[in-house]
Amino acid sequence: MSSKSRKKVLLMGKSGSGKTSMRAIIFKSQLAADTRRLGATIDVESSQIKFLGGLRLDLWDCGGQDSFMDSHLTAQSSTVFRSVHSLIYIFDAESPELLTSDTVYFLKCLRALRDQNPSSSSSAAPAANGSPAPTSAPGEDGGPMVFVLLHKMDLVPVDLQASKLAEFENEVTKKAREGGYKGGMQFYGTSIWNETLYKAWSIVISHLMPSLASLRTHLNSFLSLSSASEIVLFERTTFLVISSVTNEDESHDTEWDERRFERISTMVKAFKLGCSKIRSPFSSLTVSTPHYTAVLDALTPETYILVVAKGAIQPAALELNIRLGRPHFAKLEAIGMGR
Known part of the structure; x- marks a missing residue:
C-alpha cells in the first residue's frame, strides 16, 4: 500500500482528557454514557481504520500518564512522532493545569513533531478557528497538521464557551510560536455529549481524504x-x-x-x-x-x-x-x- 493511502495520526493528551472515549464513540459506535466504563490507555494502542476502500488510517492512541508521556518524548520519540500526517491533541477544558503543565507537554510534543518531521518547520500559518482548511496538503509540503481539541466543553457555562476557547487558542498559539513551531494548527471546542465532537472529527477526516x-x-x-x-x-x-x-x-x-x-x-x-x-x-x-x-x-x-x-x-x-x-x-x- 502506498504512503499516500496510508495516514498515520497521533491521538495525544494528558490522562483523563477523554481521548479513548471519543475514539470509542467515533470508531466503535459506542454511546457517550457507555464510555464511563472504559479504562485508561496503556502505552500506545494502534488501530487501523479503513476509509473509502483504499485509504487506511493508522490511529495511535497514546497513553497520557506522565510516565508514558515522558517515554513518548524521549526513548520512543522517533517511533511515535516520525512520518506523522496529523496530530490530534486533547486538552481537558476543566483542568486546573490547562495553561501550565498541560500546555508544557503539548509544546514538547510540537517540538518532537518538528524534529522528526523537518518539513513541518516551513508549514503555513495557523487557520483561524472555524475557518476553511489550509490549501497546502498536510504531510506533503506543509508538514503535519495539528488539531487541538479543547474537550469537555459541556462543563463550561454556555455563555463562556466561545471566550474560553478563543483565550485558550490565543495563549497556546502564542507559546507555540515563541517556542519556534511554525506548523499549521486548528482549534475546536468539543464534548462527547453533543455534535461538536462530530464536527471536529469530520474536519480531521477531510484532511485525510484524497481528491x-x-x-x-x-x-x-x-x-x-x-x-x-x-x-x-x-x-x-x-x-x-x-x-x-x-x-x-x-x-x-x-x-x-x-x-x-x-x-x-x-x-x-x-x-x-x-x-x-x-x-x-x-x-x-x-x-x-x-x-x-x-x-x-x-x-x-x-x-x-x-x-x-x-x-x-x-x-x-x-x-x-x-x-x-x-x-x-x-x-x-x-x-x-x-x-
Missing part, C-alpha cells in the same frame, strides 16, 4: 441534475461528514442550522445502533414533509449520501437519482484511491 476538490465538483453536478437543495456525503462506518454542497440560489432564502450535518451524524449513528440491537440492519431513510423531502441511502460501498429537496419532489425520484449515480461515484472513488 476532495474533485469530489465536490461531482457532487455539485449531482445537485444540479437532481434539482436538490443540499447534498451531504458521509463515511459509511463512522458517519462523519466527508463533503457537502448547497444550492446557492436557495441558501440566501433559507435559514440553515450551522450544526445540521453533525446533528444528523449523531442521530443516524444512534438510530443505527438501535437497529443493530434488534438485529435489523440499517439500510436507508426517507423523510417527507410539506416543506421538503430527504433521502439518506448508500451511494458507494464506503459512503452514504443525503439528498434534500424542497417542493413537490417525490422520494422515488431522489432514490432513482441515487441509484443511477452509484456507478459513477464508485468509479470516481476508485480513481481517487488509485485503484
